[in-house]
Amino acid sequence: MLQLDFDLLRTFVAIADAGSLTRAAAEVGRTQSALSMQLKRIEEIVDGAVLVRTARGVELTSRGDRLLSHARRLVRAHDEALVDVTGRGLTGSIRLGCPEDYCTEFLPAVLRAIAAQHPRVALEVVCAPTPLLEKMLDARRVDVALVSLAAQGNLERVIRWEDLVWIASQDFYAPSDGPLQIALSAPETLDHQAARRALDSANISYRVAYESVSKDGLLAIVRAGIAVAVLTRGAVPADLRIMPAGELLPPLPHVGIAVVSHTGPADSLLVENVKDLMTRTLSTMSPLSS
Numbered sequence: 051m052l053q054l055d056f057d058l059l060r061t062f063v064a065i066a067d068a069g070s071l072t073r074a075a076a077e078v079g080r081t082q083s084a085l086s087m088q089l090k091r092i093e094e095i096v097d098g099a100v101l102v103r104t105a106r107g108v109e110l111t112s113r114g115d116r117l118l119s120h121a122r123r124l125v126r127a128h129d130e131a132l133v134d135v136t137g138r139g140l141t142g143s144i145r146l147g148c149p150e151d152y153c154t155e156f157l158p159a160v161l162r163a164i165a166a167q168h169p170r171v172a173l174e175v176v177c178a179p180t181p182l183l184e185k186m187l188d189a190r191r192v193d194v195a196l197v198s199l200a201a202q203g204n205l206e207r208v209i210r211w212e213d214l215v216w217i218a219s220q221d222f223y224a225p226s227d228g229p230l231q232i233a234l235s236a237p238e239t240l241d242h243q244a245a246r247r248a249l250d251s252a253n254i255s256y257r258v259a260y261e262s263v264s265k266d267g268l269l270a271i272v273r274a275g276i277a278v279a280v281l282t283r284g285a286v287p288a289d290l291r292i293m294p295a296g297e298l299l300p301p302l303p304h305v306g307i308a309v310v311s312h313t314g315p316a317d318s319l320l321v322e323n324v325k326d327l328m329t330r331t332l333s334t335m336s337p338l339s340s
Contacts, residue, residue, distance in 0.1 A: 054095055056128050059121040061088045062100065063318075066118050067190055070107035077143075092117075122318075129319040140320045143172040147183040147195030150265035151212075151241075152307070155284030156196065156332060163331045164324055171320065179263065181238045187312045194325045196332075198240050199306035208306030209332045213283040214244055215302065216293035219275040224298050231277040233260035233268050241280045244303050252300035307332065 061078065065085060068074035075082040093099055100114030110118060129140065146164075148157050157175070164173060176183070176192055186192040199208055224230055232249075234242040249256050260271045268279045272290055280302065286292055295301035309328045311321050 054092065054121075056125060058088055058092050058095075059125050061085060062092055062114075062117065063121050063125060065089065065101065065108065066110060066114070068107075069109075069190075073107075126319050140168050140323060141170045142318075142320050143174065144194065144320055144324055145174045145176060145192045146324070147176045147178060147186060147192040147197075149180055149183070149196065149198060150177050151198075151282045151285040152196050153177055153265075153285075155282075156307075156335070159335060160196075160328050160331050163327050167327060168320075168323070171324075179236055179239050181236070184310075187310065190312050192312070193321050194309065194311045194328065196328070197308055197310055199308050200240055200244075201303050201306065205306065207308040207310065209309060209329055210307050210335075211304040212307060213302070214241055214280055214305055215283050215286065216278050216295070216299045217272055217281055217286050217290045218278045218293050219273055220289070220291055222272075222275045222278065229255040229257040230298070231259040232256050233262065233271040233277040233279040234258055235261070235265075235268065235280075236263050237261075240305055241282075244305075245280045248300040248302055254298075254300065 061074075061080075064078050065071060065074040068077060071082050071085050071089075075085050078085070089101065096113060096117060098113045099111050100117055101108045102111055146160075148160075161173065161175075164171065176186065176195075178186070180197045183192060183195045183197055187195055199205075230249075232245065234245055236242060246258075260268075260277055262268045262271065265281070265285065268281070269287065269290070271277050272279045278293060278299070282305065283292070293299050309325055309332065311325050
């Protein structure tokens with residue numbers, strides 16, 4: 051009787067998720083020719099094509115789509131059984147995304163929790179703004195990520211709330227005439243949009259004099275004493291001060307923090323476990339005092 055072993059099923063899932071033999075080969079650590087041979091063996095066993103090559107990579111046939119549903123379920127059941135019987139935890143690799151604002155406050159605790167529970171899992175960390183992380187999740191370049199959510203967004207996913215605050219150098223003084231100089235991150239980020247909405251609503255004259263896609267870039271501008279910027283409270287370094295909301299600067303909203311994985315089919319057992327572990331770790335951390 052012909053059988054699809056778990057190695058073949060796992061390879062098929064990797065190819066389907068990556069959408070390309072080249073990307074799948076890099077992810078599973080095998081050559082493209084080795085994956086092609088496994089794919090050929092799969093198609094011999096199921097008696098038909100499961101993938102078709104296109105200019106953009108590979109796409110599932112109707113037979114492949116049916117097989118993928120079974121493959122995900124079987125691989126997951128296999129991994130669950132192995133973890134339960136051996137008690138050795140999960141293995142594999144996972145790509146974790148995190149905005150720079152949260153790297154100091156949250157990332158160390160998350161990484162410690164993952165390492166303690168899954169010591170044989172290899173972690174790759176990507177630090178980037180939420181809009182870029184969301185694109186990377188959709189493209190499966192990141193498996194699970196911390197992201198920021200607007201207060202008026204999908205609040206069911208929010209694990210905890212963080213304050214957005216104005217920051218400045220210790221010797222910064224607002225100009226007595228002319229607009230307030232501000233430094234902001236990319237226009238599509240929540241902090242950029244929240245800052246401008248708050249200033250516009252308060253009819254405060256300002257100029258976006260500096261922009262930086264990195265937290266370090268914003269901090270350098272603020273430390274130079276030439277502009278104020280916006281960060282989450284937990285990301286503010288000790289050498290900078292939080293500007294109180296008042297006549298000079300308007301209050302800023304909270305932002306929600308959520309743990310999300312890539313869209314589409316069900317997560318792998320490893321991604322689901324790491325996602326759950328991240329959620330529990332963040333939800334039990336003590337909040338920062340305001």
